Amino acid sequence: MGYLGQQLVNGLTLGGIYALIALGYSLVYGVLQILNFAHGDVYMVGAFIGYFVEIALGGPSHTKVPVPVMIFIMFAVSMIGTGLLGIVIERFAYRPLRKSSRIAPLISALGVSILLQNAALLLFSANIRTYDTSSFIPSTAGFSIGSVNIDSVRFAVLILAMLLMFTLSKWVNKTQVGRAMRAIAVDRDAAVMMGIDIDRVIRWTFFVGAALAGAAGVMNGLLLRGVSNGMGFIPGLKGFTAAVIGGIGSIPGAMAGGLLLGVVESLTQGYLSTNFSDFYTFILLIAVMLLRPNGLFGKKAIVKA
Amino acid sequence: MSEDTSKLGIGTDEWVAQHEKRLQRRSGALGIVDLLNQRVSNKVRYSALGVAAIVFGLFVHNLYLLRIASNLGVFLMMTLGINIVMGFAGLLDLGFVAFYGFGAYAYALTSSSQLNQHWPTYLSVPAIVIATAFLGYLVSLPSRRLFGDYLAIVTLFFGQIFIQLVLSSDSITFPGHTDSTDITGGSNGIPGLDPFKLFGRAFKSTSDYYWLLLIVITLLLIAVVRVNRTRVGRAWRTVREDPLASQSMGIKVNNLKTLAFVVGAAIAGLAGAIFAGIQSAVFINGFDIPLLTLIYAAVILGGSGSIPGSIIGAFVMSVLPEILRVQNYSEFLFLAVLVITIGVIGKNWKKLAINIVSLIAIGYFVKALFSLSHMTTTPTKTWAIAPVSKALQYWLVLPANRIVWGNMAFIALVALVAYYSIAHEKIKPWLLPIIAYIAIFVWEDRLVADASTTRQLIIGAMLVVMMIVRPQGFLGKTRVEVL
Numbered sequence: 001m002g003y004l005g006q007q008l009v010n011g012l013t014l015g016g017i018y019a020l021i022a023l024g025y026s027l028v029y030g031v032l033q034i035l036n037f038a039h040g041d042v043y044m045v046g047a048f049i050g051y052f053v054e055i056a057l058g059g060p061s062h063t064k065v066p067v068p069v070m071i072f073i074m075f076a077v078s079m080i081g082t083g084l085l086g087i088v089i090e091r092f093a094y095r096p097l098r099k100s101s102r103i104a105p106l107i108s109a110l111g112v113s114i115l116l117q118n119a120a121l122l123l124f125s126a127n128i129r130t131y132d133t134s135s136f137i138p139s140t141a142g143f144s145i146g147s148v149n150i151d152s153v154r155f156a157v158l159i160l161a162m163l164l165m166f167t168l169s170k171w172v173n174k175t176q177v178g179r180a181m182r183a184i185a186v187d188r189d190a191a192v193m194m195g196i197d198i199d200r201v202i203r204w205t206f207f208v209g210a211a212l213a214g215a216a217g218v219m220n221g222l223l224l225r226g227v228s229n230g231m232g233f234i235p236g237l238k239g240f241t242a243a244v245i246g247g248i249g250s251i252p253g254a255m256a257g258g259l260l261l262g263v264v265e266s267l268t269q270g271y272l273s274t275n276f277s278d279f280y281t282f283i284l285l286i287a288v289m290l291l292r293p294n295g296l297f298g299k300k301a302i303v304k305a
Numbered sequence: 306m307s308e309d310t311s312k313l314g315i316g317t318d319e320w321v322a323q324h325e326k327r328l329q330r331r332s333g334a335l336g337i338v339d340l341l342n343q344r345v346s347n348k349v350r351y352s353a354l355g356v357a358a359i360v361f362g363l364f365v366h367n368l369y370l371l372r373i374a375s376n377l378g379v380f381l382m383m384t385l386g387i388n389i390v391m392g393f394a395g396l397l398d399l400g401f402v403a404f405y406g407f408g409a410y411a412y413a414l415t416s417s418s419q420l421n422q423h424w425p426t427y428l429s430v431p432a433i434v435i436a437t438a439f440l441g442y443l444v445s446l447p448s449r450r451l452f453g454d455y456l457a458i459v460t461l462f463f464g465q466i467f468i469q470l471v472l473s474s475d476s477i478t479f480p481g482h483t484d485s486t487d488i489t490g491g492s493n494g495i496p497g498l499d500p501f502k503l504f505g506r507a508f509k510s511t512s513d514y515y516w517l518l519l520i521v522i523t524l525l526l527i528a529v530v531r532v533n534r535t536r537v538g539r540a541w542r543t544v545r546e547d548p549l550a551s552q553s554m555g556i557k558v559n560n561l562k563t564l565a566f567v568v569g570a571a572i573a574g575l576a577g578a579i580f581a582g583i584q585s586a587v588f589i590n591g592f593d594i595p596l597l598t599l600i601y602a603a604v605i606l607g608g609s610g611s612i613p614g615s616i617i618g619a620f621v622m623s624v625l626p627e628i629l630r631v632q633n634y635s636e637f638l639f640l641a642v643l644v645i646t647i648g649v650i651g652k653n654w655k656k657l658a659i660n661i662v663s664l665i666a667i668g669y670f671v672k673a674l675f676s677l678s679h680m681t682t683t684p685t686k687t688w689a690i691a692p693v694s695k696a697l698q699y700w701l702v703l704p705a706n707r708i709v710w711g712n713m714a715f716i717a718l719v720a721l722v723a724y725y726s727i728a729h730e731k732i733k734p735w736l737l738p739i740i741a742y743i744a745i746f747v748w749e750d751r752l753v754a755d756a757s758t759t760r761q762l763i764i765g766a767m768l769v770v771m772m773i774v775r776p777q778g779f780l781g782k783t784r785v786e787v788l
Contacts, residue, residue, distance in 0.1 A: 035454045037461075092723050096773040104772045106397050106457050107605065111768030114598055118761040119719070122751065123712050233594075237462045244455075275473035282466045285459065289447035 015262020040236015086210025247295025408577025437574025
């Protein structure tokens with residue numbers, strides 16, 4: 001029981017990260033109907049920004065500011081940085097292609113992904129860096145429910161992910177930009193005719209989507225995983241899988257899909273095999289696409305091919 | 306293929322009617338390419354190519370050159386395959402390299418001591434092709450209803466899964482057994498494969514494989530050219546241009562897409578098997594993303610949907626890296642490309658001259674700034690002596706801390722190029738020499754030392770730029786846009 005509980009907690013934390021990545025895919029898909037291949041690499045850049053902010057604030061062990069402040073600054077800078085990166089990517093790689101064939105933005109996105117990965121390789125070298133969280137937050141800090149230990153980093157990541165998702169759904173539902181975004185997702189031409197500034201909404205969409213990926217990158221770093229130039233590839237695919245499970249374009253779907261995927265992955269790793277866990281995720285993706293191609297929350301079929 | 310598009314009358318409207326005129330209007334270097342492209346017929350080109358390949362095979366016995374030629378052959382097979390999947394049917398298959406890897410591993414498993422299977426080649430190779438085609442069919446199944454974006458990312462995932470499965474299949478414990486079996490050799494790969502045995506002889510040398518590849522590619526080319534003219538080929542192009550319209554015309558869109566995908570997978574499988582035979586060993590790291598991007602870059606550069614385009618693209622992307630291994634060549638080529646780019650952008654010789662003069666002036670200016678501020682630079686040559694390097698040495702700044710300066714300049718370069726694309730027409734001429742200078746600076750200080758990263762950076766940038774500037778590639782023709 002304790003083992004199962006532990007796996008569930010780990011799965012939910014992981015799922016929170018996947019959900020944040022999946023949201024970026026879904027938001028962009030909802031507005032532009034393109035898959036942003038470079039999303040996983042935006043996540044990588046977010047993790048790097050978090051790392052360099054940490055170093056700038058005195059590194060893992062000699063922090064100049066209190067630890068919560070440092071973590072807050074890491075998140076803030078990383079989210080703003082990746083958000084701006086998202087806007088830049090949209091402006092230069094996707095906007096010129098808005099009227100071209102369906103395949104062109106995909107190839108352009110592939111190019112951006114290669115560019116980001118190799119620019120990171122050139123600038124930061126191939127060394128794997130770590131945030132070394134345990135040197136400023138002891139891994140024993142935390143609490144336990146029964147026999148399930150929840151260390152404080154994991155707890156913070158989980159809470160923060162939930163908080164970001166909550167803010168996002170409020171933003172999409174209550175603000176003007178959010179309403180415009182939903183309007184574009186339903187019918188782009190009609191939205192333009194109603195006087196919605198489509199470029200502005202798309203900019204916001206990319207900013208928010210990329211910022212969430214940046215936050216996910218920092219979370220990944222805090223959970224003691226390595227930060228390197230190729231780190232975004234697999235989480236990018238997982239985020240896409242989560243978005244498809246939930247129904248691409250659907251915001252609650254992306255959240256639920258992410259959490260579900262995290263739990264499934266954690267359980268397969270815990271009970272079946274660690275080597276093949278990505279394989280099981282792939283099988284899950286295939287199964288969802290065969291059995292329920294619109295996902296758990298998706299309503300209408302995607303007709304554009 | 307492109308000239309019969311208008312003959313068939315698909316989408317003949319004003320845009321198509323003015324096609325030739327628009328091509329001739331293009332000036333500068335691209336204009337020359339277009340002009341050459343129009344003058345010679347395809348038959349002449351293919352025959353010339355064939356004769357050149359035969360002459361090469363007869364008279365060249367240098368093992369290194371034969372190796373390069375065979376690698377080019379395998380690469381060419383793959384670009385032709387991708388050309389069917391992406392160029393004809395308009396599908397983005399990012400798991401293509403996995404099918405290639407599957408073919409290679411399938412050959413390795415059926416012709417080595419790994420599983421103690423030594424199948425005769427005339428049995429194993431057809432079996433591999435069929436098996437790869439079937440695998441392709443399976444992979445295409447889930448995205449059948451949603452061909453398009455989904456297929457791209459599902460196949461990308463598939464490629465990654467293939468790698469992971471191969472890597473972790475070196476110790477599989479089957480149910481009912483206690484000991485583990487090594488199937489794929491994991492990261493050690495599978496060495497010591499049997500050579501091909503065809504036409505009553507064992508393939509001992511690379512030159513045997515060269516001739517085999519020549520035959521296979523010739524047959525493949527004939528098949529591709531002919532299929533392209535048939536009902537299926539026309540239907541593929543229709544589906545690519547407008548799936549919805551073709552569906553309403555009674556074309557079975559999904560079946561055709563599946564067919565293209567499966568044919569592509571089968572070609573990749575065959576290429577993989579031949580590659581495994583040439584190498585007589587398989588290792589998983591050859592079947593990863595870098596190869597995939599290289600193939601796509603080749604097809605897109607040449608012109609997706611154009612067969613001559615894929616051939617030229619394959620030449621450029623497969624042989625060029627070999628030439629660029631020699632640093633002096635790459636240096637020279639980089640400068641040549643830079644000058645041509647400035648020429649194409651500037652459109653006339655006068656502007657080109659002005660740009661180059663100001664480029665040289667900027668170089669001396671920056672050098673003066675550096676020496677006035679007493680920055681430490683490495684004055685003497687650190688590269689091999691070549692005329693280009695020697696001339697550059699008196700002009701270019703090479704700071705002592707090259708990595709830091711190079712990285713900063715790299716960031717500045719990316720920002721400036723991006724800004725250039727949206728800058729006002731009046732500012733652009735002023736930016737151009739500055740960008741050119743920083744490009745040379747970054748190249749000499751940073752990129753030259755990091756060849757593989759540089760190659761990937763160039764490919765990535767090329768994919769984005771090509772999609773924006775010339776999505777049809779250098780030899781493709783402008784498509785009729787569906788609005």
